[in-house]
Amino acid sequence: MQVRPQVRRMALLASTALAFGGMVVAAGNAGATPVRPGGGSGVPDSEPVTVTLTLTGAEEHALDGYAAAVSTPGNAAYRQHLSRTQLQERFGAPPSRVARVSSWARRAGFTVQGMDATGTRLTVTGTARVARAAFDVGLTRTSKAGVPVRVATTNPRKPAAIAADLQAVTGLTQHVAKPQVMRQATQLPRRSRIGAAARDGEFCSTFWAEWNKGSVPQKYPAGKQSNPVCGYNGPQLRALYGLGAGDRGAGQTVVIVGAFNSPTALADANATFARNGVPPLPASRYITKIYQPSGGSNGCDVAGFNAEQALDIQAAHTIAPEATIVYAAAPDCTQLEETVARVLADASIDTTIISNSWLILGPEPADTEYLTATNRMLARATVLGVGTYFASGDFGDNSGLPGQSGPSVSFPASSPWTTAVGGTSAGIGADNQLVFQTGWESAGNRLAGGDWQRLEPPFLFGAGGGTSQRFTKPSWQANLPGQKRLSPDIAALGDPYTGFLVGFTVNGQFQTTPLGGTSLATPILAGLVAVAQARVGGDTTVGLLTPVLYSKAAAGRSVVTDVKHVGAGIWTPVISAELPRGDYLIDIDAGVQTLKTVPGYDPVTGLGVPGPAFLTEIVS
Ligand SMILES: [Ca+2]
Helix, strand or coil: CCHHHHHHHHHHHHHHHHHHCHHHHHHHCCCCECCCCCCCCCCCCCCEEEEEEEECCCCHHHHHHHHHHHHCCCCCCCCCCCCHHHHHHHHCCCHHHHHHHHHHHHHHCCEEEEECCCCCEEEEEEEHHHHHHHHCCCEEEEEECCEEEEEECCCCCCCHHHHHHEEEEECCCCCCEEECCEECCCCCCCCCECCCCHHHCECCECCCCCCCCCCCCCCCCCCCEECCECCECHHHHHHHCCCCCCCCCCCCEEEEEEECCCCCHHHHHHHHHHHHCCCCCCHHHEEEECCCCCCCCCCCCHHHHHHHHHHHHHHHHHHCCCCEEEEEEECCCCCHHHHHHHHHHCCCCCCCEEEECEEECCCCCCCHHHHHHHHHHHHHHHHHCCEEEEECCCECCCCCCCCCCCCCCCECCCCCCCEEEEEEEEEECCCCCEEEEEECEEEEEEEECCEEEEEEEEEEEECCCEEEEEEECCHHHCCCCCCEEEECCEEEECCHHHCEEEEEEECCEEEEEEEECHHHHHHHHHHHHHHHHHHHCCCCCCCCCHHHHHHHHHCCCCCEECCCCCCEEEEECCCCCCCCCCCEEEEECCCCCCCCCCCCCECCCECCEECCCHHHHCCC
């Protein structure tokens, strides 16, 4: 009975977070908190439960090897991606296995809904009572990131007769996905005067250092301190990635997986494009896929997902304006990986690129069933020639998140079968030239006693990265230290203070505002891959990008440009919801956590940003 007030409070914080930026997001999203500690299970016997049984494929033992082979330049099987039918024949579960598991599921009291088109994921439905008995598991109700979720108290026990048939049992425990969109902490009109001195100029800069409040101490050399960027427009963003007039992604499809569906998404996008120097997105090239209708917010951050949808569509279209955009909407924030699976099985979409600006907040989940099921799915995507791109996170090394004491990386970006996208800050000058580019790891200062004093804690927000605790290092990271998977792999623009101007509707009111986060970096990269694939045309698809990136970077090709530390700062009058209005300075790439931007691979930007030869090398 205490569920509702807590959910409401957390939802409120979550939407405040969107309005006021990083620190509040972190404060508003606690880890798992029992809603009814010591109380009943909170999951009635009659509660409907949908379980996904990930079955063992006919040649499951060869799946990882084949996925690596088709992705690795020089391998005889390079780019020998399989069709869905071929995937099903080779790596799908054999009919006898499907029949055995289906028969067991029916005897256990489940209804068998069917097998997906990859031949691996068998969906069954039943009640909590049936699920508890079938898998000898307790089910309890908990709150994660403010969302009430069902959690299995132990790993589900697989009955001996079918244990070898099952890779993973998922759906008993629900995991909450968070959009990684970030907004500046203040929303002043662009033309606001911000100081008595004429030299202080206007609140925000339409290009880097157009305005720089001169009456506050200058911590950085001339040209390296600026007022916040008003939000880069289309030509500025395209210039940052060296796109030419002909780089438009024609004939390609970028699939964006999010949650919920804003009915104004297309109109909002076109209203923004009209003022942002970007050609319109015709309705014929914007497709929404809703595999399951939404049953309501369920405590999820709907406003955040709606902003995410706007950001993803508008960033991907700006980079690849002639590509088709497919927005696949999960019904709530606990079914995004299921929606990726639906996309992979959907023959009506020409899926080669899936952009995922979401993650499971905090460290990689301990739920090995969930990790295995998602990882097996992403390996199958790789075999299909589908490149998946995941945001690395917006909370740096995660150590500042409530309940966390040490650094961690986030999932699914930490899967070896995806490309993890980190974030940068970038100054773009008056002529669209690059003034600087560095890693996005921001710290805050307050003006006190005539000088800048670091806030405590100093960390504001920044790209996620570091060492996986769950996954060993894929072969393409062999030259990097350690034995575990490192995240991210590559980076693109992420800092909301040097963010991208995005328009969306909130409570019936259209607004434009600069947005960032690795949520921005991810659709930028997805759009660039679409442009690259369009350059060569035909059926060439990149698939899993990472082996290509690491091998070409090692060979000295300019497929990536290394990102190094650059000192630069941004003045702002508001830095969080908790602190009064005043004079604040954001140190870009402050490195106040464990993540530092250094020469060579680093855990903020990975190998770096797409380089001069990115568009040609990844498809050559
Ligand atoms: Ca670097």
